[in-house]
Amino acid sequence: MKMEDTNRLAAWLNNELPEAELNTLRQEEDYAVLEKIKMYSAELQVSDFDSDRFYQNLLEKRNPTKVRSLFWKKALQIAAMVTLFLGIGSAxxxxxxxxxxxxxxxxxxxxxxxxxxxxxxxxxxxxxxxxxxxxxxxxxxxxxxxxxxxxxxxxxxxxxxxxxxxxxxxxxxxxxxxxxxxxxxxxxxxxxxxxxxxxxxxxxxxxxxxxxxxxxxxxxxxxxxxISKELQFEKVHPQDVLEELKRHYNITINDVTLPKTELFTGHLPGDNSDIALQLFAASYHLKVVKKGAQDYSFELIP
CATH class of the missing domain: 2.60.120.1440 (Jelly Rolls)
Structure with a gap:
């Protein structure tokens, strides 16, 4: 990622981006995903969470085409669920x-x-x-x-x-x-x-x-x-949060040692496993490695 891109992102996260540049950012393909990440991470409550480092690492590794594809696939699934649940049928x-x-x-x-x-x-x-x-x-x-x-x-x-x-x-x-x-x-x-x-x-x-x-x-x-495709946690042990993510998304995650004394509070998206796992992992200085469609592992950030 170029330095000017990093600076622009930092300004956006701090709500300091000029209106003209903000409008340009809004036109980017994955802006909606960035907004979602920003929204959820703002609510997380865990000690020593370096949000600046997390965003930089995440955005340096993201692939716009793949992110957009995943986002719209999930969006269509949710739209179908909402439509059916409201009366046409049942999801x-x-x-x-x-x-x-x-x-x-x-x-x-x-x-x-x-x-x-x-x-x-x-x-x-x-x-x-x-x-x-x-x-x-x-x-x-x-x-x-x-x-x-x-x-x-x-x-x-x-x-x-x-x-x-x-x-x-x-x-x-x-x-x-x-x-x-x-x-x-x-x-x-x-x-x-x-x-x-x-x-x-x-x-x-x-x-x-x-x-x-x-x-x-x-x-x-x-x-x-x-019900609204969000997962809310309040004063929950991180291992229990991880187990909830496994159940909700029907995914497998390697065994990882998580702190037993820190309790997790916050919202995680219930319609995008990649974002949910990245937000959770970053809270504990871990990174997510996607090994398969439903298979993930956590690794310590050097």
Missing amino acids: YVITRGEQQIAENGSNVAFNLPDNSRVVLHSGSEITYSENNWDSNRKLNLIGEAYFKVAKGKKFEVITKEGTVTVLGTQFNVKARNNRIDVTCFEGKVKIQHKNKTIIITKGQTIAFANNELIINHPTKALNPSW
Whole structure:
């Protein structure tokens, strides 16, 4: 990369680029991708993250043609999903039965016997009694799911980390690795975790980890971030973030040693594995090596 290009990029990142040069930059083929990277990286919270070095390394290695191709391929996929989800059909796999499984890299949407709507996130599973639903209104959840409960209907979502009781509401539950996160988007839900019970209402999110309440604050979100193709993390161990990326994108990543004391907070794109991995890796002074279509490895930056 030429020095003038590096200086121009630095000025753009600091919002100091003259209007004429900014207009020129906006005409470049991969400007949308650069904007996306800038947006997500601004929200990351990890110690000692050298954003200037990350952007320079990333842009020195990028191939405009390949980036544009990947971006538009993903964009078309997302457009198709949104169109189908809004009524023409469904981009999710629709199934019926007492067990619903969302494999890595896919979501599964279905209706419960009372017409409540459930969307399972990648790498998740729900079991329930369809035939005895009226007398046994309980679901067993492994992983993460979004629920839109039919008006006046009530049931319980049972996880290894706790039980969520609901009545005519919309909420998201994620239970993995000794942690449970619950966000209420409408109505109210009751969460029972070990010997603790807490009720949250619309616009609240909480999380228990290792028997401790670690998150309890308002949220302006109208639905789970993963429904909108974003992956949101708050005070999450980096290894758990990595496992979530593997499930969401159905990819393999080599074993890598990540810090156990630093917690990760931020948003990562849910529609572009290359950008998501590069942002995450840069936070821990790693670089991404793409070994195949779904195969990646991390290496230490010299």
